[in-house]
Amino acid sequence: MKRLLLNGAALAVASPALAQELNLYNWGNYTSPEMIEKFEAETGIDVTITDYDSNDTALAKIQAGGHGFDMVVPSSTFVPIFIGEGLLMEARPDQMENFEHVADRWRDPEFDPGRRYTVPWQWGTVGMSVNTTDYDGDINTAAIFLDPPDELKGKINVLPEMVDVMSLAIYYHGGEQCTQDREVLAEVRDTLIAAKPHWLSIDYGTVEKMANEDIAASTNWNGASMRSRLQNEDVAYGYPVTGYPVWSDNLAILADVQNVEEAKTFMNFVMDPENAAMLSNFARYANGIAGSEEYLDEVMASAPEINVPEEFADAGVDAKTCPPEAMQIYRAIWTEVLQ
Template sequence: MKRLLMTTAALTLSGPALAQELQLYNWGNYTSPEMIEKFEEETGIDVTITDYDSNDTALAKIKAGGHGFDMVVPSATYVPIFIEEGLLMEARPDQMENFEHVAERWRDPEFDPGRRYTVPWQWGTVGMVVDTSVYEGDINTAALFLEPPEELQGKINVIPEMMDVMSIAIYYEGGEQCTQDREVLQKVRDRLLAAKPHWLSIDYGTIEKYAEGDLSAGLYWNGAALRVRLQNPDYAFGYPQTGYPVWSDNLAILADAENVEEAKTFMNFVMEPENAAMLSNFARYANGIAGSEEYMDEVMATAPEVNVPEELAGAGVDSKICPPEAQQIYRAIWTEVLK
């Protein structure tokens, strides 16, 4: 018995197995299991997924080194940091076979000019998810969490994404992205601190907690909001008219990846419209691959969560990275909010 255990241990401990494998480090509840299954079947590469819950968690772990991951999916705002810190491999996805499928809008983004490092994974917005059976007023406003109406007080969750929360609050107070205007920021701080007592939680809150009624409203990602609505039809998604962040997450290979060829195979694989559609069908976000629409579920084609209503499209602001000085002030305010 002991020998058996020792053998098992020795086998497991001896590092990477002989079979081809791929270590993907991605946001939790974000990777379509069906797509991974398909990839494993087609290529024989064994994929292991590890979850993170924020860009900073991923950045910290990868920067610390010795993480063992091959690929990561940072948001657009973090891609330049990852590149600047030398954490990403210049894998040249723009020269890959399936790059032709990438939609025009995402071919040459500011955060990765010429797509030398990353390929589109999913993109979406941050807005308000609201139970319309509880609150019947206008939902296209950030007031829902910054000046909560009585019906919603104590039933609100705010995702702990510092930049998204700060940005929406800044737009609400009339400021611009990355502003360092003290006057605006003071208003933002006062607004957030006054609103916080009305929030129930500052958490990554589960889809189920909305659907089952533990929460009634919140600041949330659009795809997650769609998943809430599919479980509870009373829910709707609102786009704050004063401005809301538009984000995108991008798949990249890490500079110290061990399974580079496998990672490149995977990169090429997710740019295939059919496969990108599987991602969207699972996580319920748009994906940036042209032609994937025809493989998507019916519900995606019409969902107001994914297809931004025209009159509100202008309020969307592409997220970009703010200078360290601005971030330092934001972090100080955010710490006060969290305390």
């Protein structure tokens, strides 16, 4: 409290309010600038966004502490890990005003029963993006990057997300999600090691590179592939018939959050249908909020990347958290691949 003297009388004057802020740690190129501008305008809270490129990167950063972030957006496979290690606040989004808009499919997920920690951000699939001017063969196969055709060798990108890549490779060899079958995993390891010399890069920034034809094919997330296609009609998205992951990303408040009320305000904000639609219209993924459909861009309604063709629907596998023993094997294989 400050005091000013006016004609000898002391008047109490409230000090200026501290600036409201929120620090969001999220996947790169994944947050709608329009939605953030709306949030800042409506609340007066300034949002700072820091990017990461994989769940492992985000988890390691949060585990190390001293990061300064308030919120994070882990995939469903990592949410139980974050919760189990005490890294998330039990923010009780299920008791927030806008929770009523969460679609039935996402109200009580196995990875966060009752939605005590997280709310839906966006969800989608992992498949193959291919420039059809470079390759006119079957794109609905993980062989695009695991046993590349000659036309694509040296022009392939692979996402730096271990679980996604390992899952595609495991399904390709007939294995099940989270398998610890040594024979299957030996085949996966040998296939990845043999394929890597034919890859151009291991990078998550695929949107512009696919659109600009800097790469001809990539393991990819469906929304990123759609964004490329909207810039270059020759880009197509394939669903590997041997199996592909169906994932969801979720907004959570960190246990060591600095700006608690601001974070809770943002969590409630993204569950509003119009605001959730802004996320989808930017990143081109489904969002898990009922009623957002009426605010979506028209191109979303018929996009083959968002609406899985019926013939490939059964090949989708809902991603789940694998046991530590399996993850240890996968990390060993992935580390060898990255060398």
